Amino acid sequence: MAAPVVDKGARFNFPTTHPLDATDGARELLQKADVILALDVADLFGSLTTVSKQTRNCEYITSPGVKLISISMNDMLVHSWANDFQALQALDLPMCADTSVAVPELTRLCREAIGNDGKAKTAREARHKELADKHNGRRAKWLADARAKASQRKSLPHGWR
Numbered sequence: 001m002a003a004p005v006v007d008k009g010a011r012f013n014f015p016t017t018h019p020l021d022a023t024d025g026a027r028e029l030l031q032k033a034d035v036i037l038a039l040d041v042a043d044l045f046g047s048l049t050t051v052s053k054q055t056r057n058c059e060y061i062t063s064p065g066v067k068l069i070s071i072s073m074n075d076m077l078v079h080s081w082a083n084d085f086q087a088l089q090a091l092d093l094p095m096c097a098d099t100s101v102a103v104p105e106l107t108r109l110c111r112e113a114i115g116n117d118g119k120a121k122t123a124r125e126a127r128h129k130e131l132a133d134k135h136n137g138r139r140a141k142w143l144a145d146a147r148a149k150a151s152q153r154k155s156l157p158h159g160w161r
Helices: 023-030 043-049 099-114 118-155
Strands: 035-039 049-051 058-060 065-072 093-096
Touching: 023 118, 035 043, 043 049, 043 065, 065 099, 099 118
Parallel strands: 035 065, 065 093
Antiparallel strands: 049 058
């Protein structure tokens, strides 16, 4: 699908070197997304909102019409009326399933649905290239920043490091 991935650092971590890793650009992606698939996200409400420092109100980062899909076993984890997570998030499609089983099946179904559609393949390749270019740009900036800080550190007098 060439879908960007935002890693929340939970059960399945996504490699930061993967061209579809967009964790650093999460806010921009969430604002533009028309569908969000959350896999094993324990606090989806907290992941989709930001807290105003002035009013302490939660404000959604996402667009109002975004469709939210969640696949997790989180419903099986809550055993009391109180929980350590934020507010419950309304979902368009909640699925209680083990993601290690559901994701391969979802992948198979997506591949089957897409089939040999040349137009869809071209769009997918273009999206993958755009995401990879952004990813590579962010990583190049991080590397340049790290090198600049390292060279600044080397130029400081010994006692100032």
